[in-house]
Amino acid sequence: MKNQQLFFFLLFVVSLPISTLGTDSELIYHQCEKNFTQNYNLQSNIDNLLVDMAFQSSLHRSAVSTFGRGGYDAVYGVARCDGDMSHEACSACIIGVEHDILATCPGSGAVHAWREKCYLHYDVTDFVGKWDHNTTTVWISSSKTEDPKAVEQGVAELMGEVTAEVARETLKFKWGQITLEGYNDSIVTIYGMAQCTLDLGESECHYCLKSLRLEMAEYCGGSVGCRLIGIGCVLRYEIYKFLFLEEEAAAGVEAQAPPPSLAADY
CATH class of the missing domain: 3.30.430.20 (Gnk2 domain, C-X8-C-X2-C motif)
Structure with a gap:
């Protein structure tokens, strides 16, 4: 490989x-990358993205979202829960991941984070629709x-x-x-x-x-x-x-x- x-x-x-x-309420693994400082627009887009993905997951047990219009301020996100989860449990899991990464990955332009039953990924590079081998x-x-x-x-x-x-x-x-x-x-x-x-x-x-x-x-x-x-x-x-x-x-x-x-x- x-x-x-x-x-x-x-x-x-x-x-x-x-x-x-660990338990379902803890991160089992995470990566914080592409650190940035003093970019209010990007941080605002990340915050809005996380809110939107939490909302989508409560409806669909998954989320695909984008905020910003390209350049340095755009951010792209995907979230997913195990297919056996309820909508409520999925939303709670994603919200928990978001709470964790805001504490553990401040100022990160790219994050991968997993709990036992759900996963969240956002990045300033557009990865939506692609898989990374x-x-x-x-x-x-x-x-x-x-x-x-x-x-x-x-x-x-x-x-x-x-x-x-x-x-x-x-x-x-x-x-x-x-x-x-x-x-x-x-x-x-x-x-x-x-x-x-x-x-x-x-x-x-x-x-x-x-x-x-x-x-x-x-x-x-x-x-x-x-x-x-x-x-x-x-x-x-x-x-x-x-x-x-x-x-x-x-x-x-x-x-x-x-x-x-x-x-x-x-």
Whole structure:
């Protein structure tokens, strides 16, 4: 993977107490770039952009927004929530991210920020409708399976299925599951999801996810869980239910999942 910036994290969800891990109300990763000073118009446009994206996310669980007329004062933004979130939860998540980045990235002209269930990106360079293959954040579970080959085959099949139709979905979101026979006749169910931001066209979404699938095959083999977040798309699988699936929806209760937030940075 030449000329590609990869951020690796190992997830320790078994041996560490839950209080040491991040929660849905915390940033799990962020980047602050393109610092500026004494540009009132740009700061005003960023503030307006964040307000607009919070409003859009309350209606659509996603947002694409632009403020300014080009030059040094224009700013472009995209926000997305996991496709299983409610409108209210999505809006709260995006508002929380915005609160965090105003505190952690003051005077930044470009920000990428993730919470457990949502993502926000704004930039003074127009990136809307494009995907960036040069930056990927990789979260890999520290736990390994006793039957890595079976899991790898299952993951490959599942990811192929969930990515096949994403680009044509209204929310550009798809999830699925696969059950397979593992070590000593044990039964393992793998859950997976794929999602693109709504600004990406069908071909851009397809190629973004294709890039993540190649990286998943290269870096996540033998792990019981892995998440890859690119600029424009996300791909994830786990051996537990990490989404608000149909049976939980019927009961009105969201599945509880170990938060992938503590990391060893490479």
